[in-house]
Amino acid sequence: xxxxxxxxxxxxxxxxxxxxxxxxxGLTLSSYWMTWVRQAPGKGLEWxxxxxxxxxxxxxxxxxxxxxxxxxxxxxxxxxxxxxxxRDDDTAVYYCAxxxxxxxxxxxxxxxxxxxxxxxxxx
Amino acid sequence: xxxxxQSPSSLSASVGDRVAITCRASQNINSYLSWYQQKPGKAPKxxxxxxxxxxxxxxxxxxGSGSGTDYILTxxxxxxxxxxxxxxxxxxxxxxxFGQGTRLEIK
Numbered sequence: 001x002x003x004x005x006x007x008x009x010x011x012x013x014x015x016x017x018x019x020x021x022x023x024x025x026g027l028t029l030s031s032y033w034m035t036w037v038r039q040a041p042g043k044g045l046e047w048x049x050x051x052x053x054x055x056x057x058x059x060x061x062x063x064x065x066x067x068x069x070x071x072x073x074x075x076x077x078x079x080x081x082x083x084x085x086x087r088d089d090d091t092a093v094y095y096c097a098x099x100x101x102x103x104x105x106x107x108x109x110x111x112x113x114x115x116x117x118x119x120x121x122x123x
Numbered sequence: 124x125x126x127x128x129q130s131p132s133s134l135s136a137s138v139g140d141r142v143a144i145t146c147r148a149s150q151n152i153n154s155y156l157s158w159y160q161q162k163p164g165k166a167p168k169x170x171x172x173x174x175x176x177x178x179x180x181x182x183x184x185x186x187g188s189g190s191g192t193d194y195i196l197t198x199x200x201x202x203x204x205x206x207x208x209x210x211x212x213x214x215x216x217x218x219x220x221f222g223q224g225t226r227l228e229i230k
Contacts, residue, residue: 035219044222045159045161045167045212045224047212047218047219047220047221050217050219059217059218060218061218062218095167100172102172102173102176103214105173106154106155106157106172106176107155107157107173108155108214109157109169109178110157110212113166113167114166115166
């Protein structure tokens with residue numbers, strides 16, 4: 001059974017940093033593109049970043065470029081999202097998700113999701 | 124950026140009803156369209172990918188259609204567990220964008 005478990009969320013002051021982790025089990029992480037999606041309290045879904053299987057390609061939403069860095073350690077089956085210069089509007093539940101292997105014909109659909117980790121940016 | 128607009132924003136229906144949710148993209152997305160269901164406090168669940176392909180394990184009462192800029196999620200014979208919020212998502216271009224969501228409530 002595929003499981004994704006996020007960790008690393010918490011309360012941080014504006015301008016601070018956090019590093020989110022996503023531990024994968026039941027799948028070989030190195031075989032899949034992976035993504036981070038966030039959801040502010042009471043709001044909709046927002047794509048944050050996606051990384052290729054080998055880490056050679058990374059894509060970001062403009063609002064996090066230069067502040068967040070998606071990375072992965074395939075040997076440890078771990079996905080990361082270090083976040084710097086955090087702002088109030090980064091407050092959200094952050095989900096890691098797998099990009100479905102059908103991406104070549106159907107685009108990036110996200111077929112497995114973690115339970116999410118809450119990041120609260122507040123003074 | 125490609126804007127995704129869902130309608131309606133909310134919808135009331137009864138068990139057994141058939142409902143349709145539409146999603147319009149601001150440009151052609153070539154069927155690179157997915158649909159998700161989300162229940163309160165839970166992660167989203169993939170229902171449909173490639174505009175019309177049913178994800179493994181999703182009941183056949185869910186179906187997707189459309190092309191170009193206009194897409195529809197249809198749920199036949201609503202069940203109690205279908206009352207949730209639904210999102211469309213395009214992956215034709217980055218940034219990946221989602222619709223604002225459609226809340227399906229029990230009438």
